Amino acid sequence: MMAHKKTTPQKNWNDYTKQEQRRAYVVLGTAGAFILLWMMTNFRSALAMVLLAYGVYFIVKAVRTPKVRRKSPVIVAAVLLIAMAVVVPQSPQSTTESNAAQSQQAASETAKKAELERVRQLEAAKPQVRSETKTESIEFTSIDQNDSTLPLGERKLSVTGVNGERTISYDVTYVNGLETARTETKAETSKQPVQQVTLVGTYVQPAATSSGDGYTNSQGNHVASPSSNPSGATARCGDGTYSYSQSRRGTCSHHGGVSSWL
Numbered sequence: 001m002m003a004h005k006k007t008t009p010q011k012n013w014n015d016y017t018k019q020e021q022r023r024a025y026v027v028l029g030t031a032g033a034f035i036l037l038w039m040m041t042n043f044r045s046a047l048a049m050v051l052l053a054y055g056v057y058f059i060v061k062a063v064r065t066p067k068v069r070r071k072s073p074v075i076v077a078a079v080l081l082i083a084m085a086v087v088v089p090q091s092p093q094s095t096t097e098s099n100a101a102q103s104q105q106a107a108s109e110t111a112k113k114a115e116l117e118r119v120r121q122l123e124a125a126k127p128q129v130r131s132e133t134k135t136e137s138i139e140f141t142s143i144d145q146n147d148s149t150l151p152l153g154e155r156k157l158s159v160t161g162v163n164g165e166r167t168i169s170y171d172v173t174y175v176n177g178l179e180t181a182r183t184e185t186k187a188e189t190s191k192q193p194v195q196q197v198t199l200v201g202t203y204v205q206p207a208a209t210s211s212g213d214g215y216t217n218s219q220g221n222h223v224a225s226p227s228s229n230p231s232g233a234t235a236r237c238g239d240g241t242y243s244y245s246q247s248r249r250g251t252c253s254h255h256g257g258v259s260s261w262l
Contacts, residue, residue, distance in 0.1 A: 130172050131185075132169070134168050141193070145158070145200065147199040148202050152201055157197075166187060170184055226242060227242060235262055237251075237252035
């Protein structure tokens with residue numbers, strides 16, 4: 001006859017005692033905490049924190065244990081765990097690895113900065129052409145014009161001069177921020193200057209010629225000498241006589257000047 005193989009029935013969670021369940025919770029919790037701390041820091045720091053937590057747990061357990069003979073092993077275990085928690089992160093290997101990692105990181109950052117500086121210098125060394133414009137002033141010119149209506153030598157401003165403006169465009173080359181070349185590309189007058197004109201008098205009054213009772217003026221007309229007759233007079237002189245002058249220049253010159261014009 002064939003012997004039947006005995007099969008061990010599979011336990012459910014409820015089949016375990018509460019103490020066994022608590023131990024399972026502790027193991028799972030410890031593993032989860034260790035993995036989380038490892039992800040947040042590093043392996044040695046995570047191990048040190050877990051050992052420290054177990055050391056504190058054993059100290060609390062030792063305090064709560066009523067029997068003295070059972071306290072000693074618990075206290076020894078707690079002290080050993082706490083000591084290991086302090087020593088593990090400070091091991092020479094950990095310090096060496098940390099220093100090496102820091103040195104490697106510093107070297108990497110230095111290399112990156114050097115590369116960025118090299119690229120910046122190469123870009124700065126490339127010629128850069130920029131378009132620039134400049135506005136210049138165009139000075140006005142001045143001329144003199146003869147005017148026969150003004151007395152000889154007299155000057156009179158006829159037109160006031162005004163400066164003009166000219167806009168010039170350039171292509172400017174820069175290397176390392178310094179200008180190395182400048183080429184004019186366009187020049188146009190945006191505002192024409194206005195020429196200043198000054199009138200210069202050239203008129204010379206001819207000498208008056210006497211003819212009987214009066215004189216001949218510069219136009220060739222006979223003008224009677226001042227008298228007491230106001231008929232046809234153009235001005236009253238300072239001595240009371242009347243002048244028949246056809247121009248205001250020289251009127252009543254020998255009769256006390258012009259008192260009033262008529």
